[in-house]
Amino acid sequence: MSLTTRRSRMAAATLAAITAVGGLAACGKDDDKPAAGEKPAKLVVDTFSEFGYDELVKQYEQQTGIKIELRKTAQLGEYRPKLVRYLATGKGAADVTALEEGILNEFKANPGNWVDLAPLIPDHSKEYLPWKWELGKTPDGKLLGLPTDVGSLAVCYRKDLFEAAGLPTERDQVAALWPDWNAYHQTGQKYKQATGKAFVDSITAVSNGVLFQHGGDLFYDKENNIIADSSPGVKNAWDTATSMVDISAKAQTWSPEWNGGFKQGTFATTFCPSWMLGIVQDNSGAENKGKWDVAAVPGGGGNWGGSWLAVPEQSKYPEEAAKLAEFLTNATSQVEAFKLKGPLPTNLEALKNEAFLSYTNEYFSNAPTGKIFGESVAKIEPVHLGPKHQAVKENAYEPAMRAFEGGQASKEKAWEQFVKDAATQGAF
Amino acid sequence: MSLSATTAPPSPAPPPPDTAPRRRGSLLNRFDLKYSPYLYIAPFFLIFGVFQLYPMARTAWMSLHDWDMIGEHTFIGLDNYTALLSDDYFWNALVNTFGIFLLSTIPQLLLALFLANLLNRTMLRAKTFFRMAIFVPNVVSVAAVAIVFGMLFQRDFGLFNWLLSTVGVDPIDWRNQTWSSWTAIATMVNWRWTGYNTLILLAGMQAIPKDLYEAAEIDGASQWRQFWQITLPMLRPTFIFVVILSTIGGMQLFTEPLLFGNGSVIGGNQREFQTLAMYMFEKGIYNLSTAGYGAAVAWAIFMIIVLVSLINFLLVRRSAK
Numbered sequence: 001m002s003l004t005t006r007r008s009r010m011a012a013a014t015l016a017a018i019t020a021v022g023g024l025a026a027c028g029k030d031d032d033k034p035a036a037g038e039k040p041a042k043l044v045v046d047t048f049s050e051f052g053y054d055e056l057v058k059q060y061e062q063q064t065g066i067k068i069e070l071r072k073t074a075q076l077g078e079y080r081p082k083l084v085r086y087l088a089t090g091k092g093a094a095d096v097t098a099l100e101e102g103i104l105n106e107f108k109a110n111p112g113n114w115v116d117l118a119p120l121i122p123d124h125s126k127e128y129l130p131w132k133w134e135l136g137k138t139p140d141g142k143l144l145g146l147p148t149d150v151g152s153l154a155v156c157y158r159k160d161l162f163e164a165a166g167l168p169t170e171r172d173q174v175a176a177l178w179p180d181w182n183a184y185h186q187t188g189q190k191y192k193q194a195t196g197k198a199f200v201d202s203i204t205a206v207s208n209g210v211l212f213q214h215g216g217d218l219f220y221d222k223e224n225n226i227i228a229d230s231s232p233g234v235k236n237a238w239d240t241a242t243s244m245v246d247i248s249a250k251a252q253t254w255s256p257e258w259n260g261g262f263k264q265g266t267f268a269t270t271f272c273p274s275w276m277l278g279i280v281q282d283n284s285g286a287e288n289k290g291k292w293d294v295a296a297v298p299g300g301g302g303n304w305g306g307s308w309l310a311v312p313e314q315s316k317y318p319e320e321a322a323k324l325a326e327f328l329t330n331a332t333s334q335v336e337a338f339k340l341k342g343p344l345p346t347n348l349e350a351l352k353n354e355a356f357l358s359y360t361n362e363y364f365s366n367a368p369t370g371k372i373f374g375e376s377v378a379k380i381e382p383v384h385l386g387p388k389h390q391a392v393k394e395n396a397y398e399p400a401m402r403a404f405e406g407g408q409a410s411k412e413k414a415w416e417q418f419v420k421d422a423a424t425q426g427a428f
Numbered sequence: 429m430s431l432s433a434t435t436a437p438p439s440p441a442p443p444p445p446d447t448a449p450r451r452r453g454s455l456l457n458r459f460d461l462k463y464s465p466y467l468y469i470a471p472f473f474l475i476f477g478v479f480q481l482y483p484m485a486r487t488a489w490m491s492l493h494d495w496d497m498i499g500e501h502t503f504i505g506l507d508n509y510t511a512l513l514s515d516d517y518f519w520n521a522l523v524n525t526f527g528i529f530l531l532s533t534i535p536q537l538l539l540a541l542f543l544a545n546l547l548n549r550t551m552l553r554a555k556t557f558f559r560m561a562i563f564v565p566n567v568v569s570v571a572a573v574a575i576v577f578g579m580l581f582q583r584d585f586g587l588f589n590w591l592l593s594t595v596g597v598d599p600i601d602w603r604n605q606t607w608s609s610w611t612a613i614a615t616m617v618n619w620r621w622t623g624y625n626t627l628i629l630l631a632g633m634q635a636i637p638k639d640l641y642e643a644a645e646i647d648g649a650s651q652w653r654q655f656w657q658i659t660l661p662m663l664r665p666t667f668i669f670v671v672i673l674s675t676i677g678g679m680q681l682f683t684e685p686l687l688f689g690n691g692s693v694i695g696g697n698q699r700e701f702q703t704l705a706m707y708m709f710e711k712g713i714y715n716l717s718t719a720g721y722g723a724a725v726a727w728a729i730f731m732i733i734v735l736v737s738l739i740n741f742l743l744v745r746r747s748a749k
Contacts, residue, residue, distance in 0.1 A: 077691050081713050087498045088719075106716060110499045250601075255690045256582045266584060391715060395694050403697040406604045417698065425715065 040317040042067040043324055046094035048079035050278040051148065051307075052341030056333050060324060068324070069094075075254060076100055077394065086312070087113050093312040095321035096328070099145055100307050102390035104135065105224075107310075109387050111138040115311040118143040120322035127331075131382035132346045136308045145308025146329040149343030151273035152376045153209060153302040156280050159365060160291045161268040165194040171367060175296040181210065181240050184298040188247035191268060198249035201267045203405050204398045205253060207241035209271045212383055213302035219393070219422065220386020228392060228422035238418075242404055242411055250405050259283050271297065273304040274344035274373045281363045294367040301379030306346070344373045351377060388425055396421035484730075487723045495720035497713070508724035518725065520699055521707040522732075524610070528685070528703065529678035531614035532621075537670065539618070540625035545655060547626065548633045559630070562623035573620055574687035581612045581688070603689060609701040616684045621677070625670050632666030633659060672737050679733045680705050704729050 043066055047053060050072075057068040071094060073079040080103055086093035087107075099107060107113065125133055128147045136145040155178075159169040167187070168174055178184035188199030200206055211218060214233035221227045228234060249267040251257040261267055262283035272280060272294060280292060309325040311318050327333060334345035335356045342361075345351050351374055359370035386392075400418035403409040409417060491509070494502045512518050546552070547559060565573075580587045581602040589599040602608045636659065644654050682705035689695045693710040695702030702710075708729065712722020 075691065081709075084497055084713060084716055107498075110496075113498055251584070252690065256579050257584045260582065260585045264585065388715075394692070395710070395714075399692075399694060399697040406601060406697060408604060408698055 044094035050341040052337035145310040147346040151305035156272040178298040199247040210237035215381025277342035301376040491723035497716040532617040544629035
């Protein structure tokens with residue numbers, strides 16, 4: 001045997017070994033699903049932001065003897081890429097996965113990744129807000145997610161700062177200050193004159209309020225074509241928000257400036273979907289307890305956010321996972337979660353529940369948040385969010401708006417930037 | 429053995445069982461000599477194959493497709509690469525990456541050289557302590573560094589703006605301009621990597637024969653002159669190594685700018701500090717349906733690194749002659 005052939009043989013063997021191992025790594029998806037009815041030792045739940053499930057999963061563990069691992073991710077922006085990785089590699093996804101409204105449609109586009117929940121649990125379609133239930137279904141009628149919470153809208157405001165500015169502090173009187181966005185702007189200007197400080201955290205926060213009051217199409221039309229530059233809902237939100245740059249603290253939501261702003265009182269109001277209450281509370285800290293209060297939003301109800309619980313196709317225990325999702329979204333659980341961290345129920349029975357309606361939030365000056373948010377739910381007009389809504393909003397719409405807010409671009413240039421970027425984010 | 433002793437007749441010829449084991453032993457021996465080195469190095473190549481070669485090949489394959497992360501894949505040839513050439517945001521990311529790279533690498537290497545030279549002084553006390561201490565920043569997790577610096581560079585309550593305000597400078601919105609965001613990110617990189625490079629350069633300095641310095645001392649050369657005429661020329665190979673390492677790191681810069689921009693993949697309202705790696709992430713992972721394009725960006729980064737390293741290499745060869 002000559003030296004060269006021996007060498008090439010060795011190389012071939014090594015290559016074969018590499019490809020064998022590489023092949024193994026590639027087909028990592030294991031199909032050893034357990035027999036139907038077999039009880040899992042553990043189920044994993046993935047949520048972002050705050051779902052208020054800490055107590056509920058403990059209850060479920062006691063009831064069923066199944067261990068529940070609750071994995072929390074702070075921000076949707078971090079949560080989504082992780083979820084994408086799990087789906088793309090076929091590994092790692094939780095048995096019960098929370099899906100936010102903004103990203104739901106994107107996942108609906110590939111329904112094969114998700115279990116159809118309808119055959120696994122009894123029919124609950126009549127028990128939830130009808131439009132919320134419908135949004136959890138794919139176009140071909142598969143039940144992808146069970147409704148958890150709905151955004152709804154309110155204004156969180158600092159009583160102590162209002163008082164210092166000579167504004168009323170009682171929540172009904174405060175709500176009466178701003179029947180519409182224009183009045184809100186004027187109140188903000190009064191506040192600024194009196195104190196020299198900013199009134200609202202950022203114009204993108206204002207924009208969220210206005211955007212989600214507009215029922216119907218935003219960045220996409222019903223056929224899911226991108227209409228970012230011509231949508232009246234978007235234009236209205238853009239114009240309203242950009243006009244308020246004079247009263248803005250320019251603190252980008254989720255930024256360090258924003259987090260610190262709650263403690264330091266750099267702004268006196270922010271927009272609070274129900275789920276935001278827990279975040280305002282955590283950011284403001286115990287020392288600001290009783291300084292915040294909740295009032296109605298200018299221009300009536302709206303819906304910012306809200307989620308569903310889905311079961312990924314890769315879950316080994318789809319039936320048990322569906323049951324857990326069913327438990328976490330039932331009427332009692334939704335009331336419990338609301339009391340703990342504020343996500344607003346979507347279950348009709350929960351919305352009528354006495355414990356929910358009479359709930360007052362101690363941190364927010366005992367505001368009757370159950371009543372405030374419960375009433376606003378009825379006024380919600382469902383918004384149509386397209387497949388890349390979240391990407392268009394986060395990577396095109398809001399950066400452009402902030403570029404204007406920060407003085408980097410004129411209003412016209414910022415709008416051009418938005419239209420250009422919306423087109424690439426929305427590309428299929 | 430006892431069995432054979434009682435039954436086997438005495439034989440004049442050398443017993444056959446003797447040769448068999450010997451031959452077997454030599455076979456094993458020969459196998460051991462020839463092939464076990466391959467076994468010893470196999471783990472590296474296996475791991476390299478699984479975690480480097482295979483992903484690279486797959487990325488190349490993906491880059492030739494219109495690839496939806498969780499859906500369909502269609503073969504489109506080199507379309508992703510041609511699209512890349514006319515993509516403003518790709519060029520923007522390239523400029524940002526090089527800008528931050530230069531802002532971090534040049535001061536960093538100069539500082540590292542200076543520190544290494546100090547640490548190399550023979551009369552320095554508690555040498556080990558200082559050498560360990562200078563490495564500490566590199567051990568801290570990059571996310572922690574980015575978060576802490578993100579707070580220092582905060583607009584409203586940040587330490588740097590507070591320091592500036594004490595000398596009457598208006599607060600700077602660090603994330604809002606190109607120059608300020610580049611500076612902030614380069615500061616993080618410098619803080620983290622200066623000590624690391626110092627240690628490598630120090631190791632290189634220690635390898636320089638001491639008698640060269642002694643001879644120079646006798647000839648009356650100053651410390652400065654010794655540094656220029658002995659340390660620097662003898663250090664060249666180490667220095668090149670450090671430059672190439674920094675190049676690779678600089679081209680792949682990701683976590684610092686990402687966290688500096690509060691986790692946004694576009695890096696600033698107008699992409700002021702979006703690096704190539706962030707652009708790859710935006711197209712490849714954030715945007716589910718453009719994974720193939722993201723893969724093309726990944727290969728572009730690879731080719732840029734190769735190109736820059738090659739330039740470095742040629743420069744060295746030339747200056748070595």
